[in-house]
Amino acid sequence: MIMPISYQRKLDGKSNAHLITFDDGKDYVVKFMQPGFEKSLPNEWVGYCLGRYLGIPIPFARIIEIPRDFCEQVPELAEMSESKFQFASLYIPDCKNGHQVSIIPQIKNQQCLAGIIVFDYWLQNRDRTRKNILLHEKAPNVYQLWAIDHAEVFGSYNWHQNEIEKLPARLIKSATHQLMASFIKDEKQFYEQLEIVQTIPILLIEEIVGLIPDDWNVTKEEKKAMVTALVTRRQKVLPNLIDRYIKRRYRPLHKKGKEKI
Secondary structure, eight states: OOOEEEEEEEOSSSSOEEEEEETTSOEEEEEOOOTTOTTHHHHHHHHHHHHHHHTOOOOOEEEEEOOHHHHHTSTTTTTOOOOSEEEEEEOOOSOEEGGGOSOOOEETTGGGHHHHHHHHHHTTOOOOOGGGEEEEEEETTEEEEEEOOOTTGGGOTTOOHHHHTTOOOSOOOOHHHHHHHTTOOOTHHHHHHHHHHHTSOHHHHHHHHHTSOGGGOOOHHHHHHHHHHHHHHHHHTHHHHHHHHIIIIIHHHHHHHHHHO
């Protein structure tokens, strides 16, 4: 397991994220447990694993351990929860979030964008805002997009079991989804991603959820509810949601684009 060697800074936002350098020579965005955000780390872990399986652009991440003596030497970490494990994602340098880029002429990895939208609807990610995408300029006016921060999948960063047993089945209001959809050239991409979601082995989903550390305080009953919600939602809810998204959001968006030409 990698070990921290130097603390860099606290990052903006409500997710209690800190930039730390580790002994593999890389910087990671490390999130710690905090009161009121009890499900944020389990959400991040499950979202990361499923997102990577789907091939959406999520930075490499891992479950790590920050030794107590390291935290005690850093004022910003001294009062952190004594949870043994934390969630760390690789820091992608030289990026701007969606708020910091006013005009985006081209997205290099546009083939991944439908997957992000399908993923968000599957996991009921209510927080796909411009601050939760990163844009890395690979060439003049050509950006690679990264999807970050999945602390609010399952509808909340502090969900209760009864809430994920009845996740909403409605369209998400997201200007960022509309931004990404404007670069998606064929609606078939949504259905291709839906098929991948529906063919993920249930045993894999169970294994991902089962790897949530015990000290993140997710009960066996809650883990079972997470798996049940994911499996049920992808079959009974997601197809209808994607159909509605295409009809009500994607097609009207592209119809307006054609009318401007």
